Amino acid sequence: MPASRLVVSPPMETVADRVCPSCGNTCMPDGRFCLFCGDLLPESDLRALAWPGIPATMTDSANAAPASPEFAGFWLRFWAAVIDVALECVIALVLTVLLNYGLRWFGARHGVTPATSAFFSGMAFILILAIGAWLYAAFMESSSWGATIGKRLVGLRVVTSLGERLTFEQATIRHLMKFLSLFTATVGFMMAGWTKRRQALHDLPLDCLVIRVPRVSFSLFGH
Numbered sequence: 001m002p003a004s005r006l007v008v009s010p011p012m013e014t015v016a017d018r019v020c021p022s023c024g025n026t027c028m029p030d031g032r033f034c035l036f037c038g039d040l041l042p043e044s045d046l047r048a049l050a051w052p053g054i055p056a057t058m059t060d061s062a063n064a065a066p067a068s069p070e071f072a073g074f075w076l077r078f079w080a081a082v083i084d085v086a087l088e089c090v091i092a093l094v095l096t097v098l099l100n101y102g103l104r105w106f107g108a109r110h111g112v113t114p115a116t117s118a119f120f121s122g123m124a125f126i127l128i129l130a131i132g133a134w135l136y137a138a139f140m141e142s143s144s145w146g147a148t149i150g151k152r153l154v155g156l157r158v159v160t161s162l163g164e165r166l167t168f169e170q171a172t173i174r175h176l177m178k179f180l181s182l183f184t185a186t187v188g189f190m191m192a193g194w195t196k197r198r199q200a201l202h203d204l205p206l207d208c209l210v211i212r213v214p215r216v217s218f219s220l221f222g223h
Contacts, residue, residue: 069163069211072156074193077200077210083150088133096125134175141171155215161207170206177202 103117140148146157146165158166158174166174181188181201188201197209 069159069209071198072192072210072212073198074190076154076156076212077151077189077192080148080150080154080156083153084136084148087149088129088136092125092129092132095128096121099124134172137175138168138171141174142166142168151210153215155213156210157213158208158210161209166208170208173206174202174208177205 100117100121103112103120104114106112137148141158142165144165145152146159151157158171160166160170178188181191184201190200192198192200192203192210199209203209
């Protein structure tokens with residue numbers, strides 16, 4: 001007689017946890033969040049994390065439990081982006097104007113027409129803006145600030161799902177993924193308005209979070 005087999009079915013809650021309760025999509029087996037809507041899975045608990053990205057001033061006392069993060073919504077992130085884009089465009093424009101003067105001076109002595117100089121200046125503006133925006137975002141968001149100047153002014157900080165500072169590589173990937181948010185008719189950016197942790201599409205691949213922190217003011221005299 002063949003030996004009988006004991007078949008044990010998995011607990012119902014284990015099966016249920018593999019499906020996002022918000023959107024119904026199948027979740028990654030070891031994931032802590034839903035890749036489709038950004039919601040936390042049932043087994044995740046952000047309040048249990050130490051959250052080193054949150055300053056101590058946001059807790060009630062030195063002996064208080066670690067503060068849970070306050071996620072930044074769409075409009076705060078939008079105004080931070082407006083400041084950053086304006087800053088990037090101004091710097092790129094200044095550098096392009098200086099380059100254009102140099103090309104015109106060089107062209108006047110070597111037979112290069114003003115139209116050719118203007119064409120190369122325009123191409124240089126696009127290149128300076130693209131590379132400058134990447135380096136600006138990657139260096140600033142992986143710095144001790146954890147934020148660009150725009151985010152810093154409105155009181156935002158970019159962290160990992162554990163509340164830690166991003167590395168330069170992580171900040172670079174997050175910046176490049178913004179093109180995906182842009183190419184979805186900006187729906188990827190607007191996702192920050194309705195996902196549970198206010199994540200945009202470019203935040204999801206590395207599970208980055210944008211949290212609110214106390215605002216800072218800049219002074220010319222450092223006070």
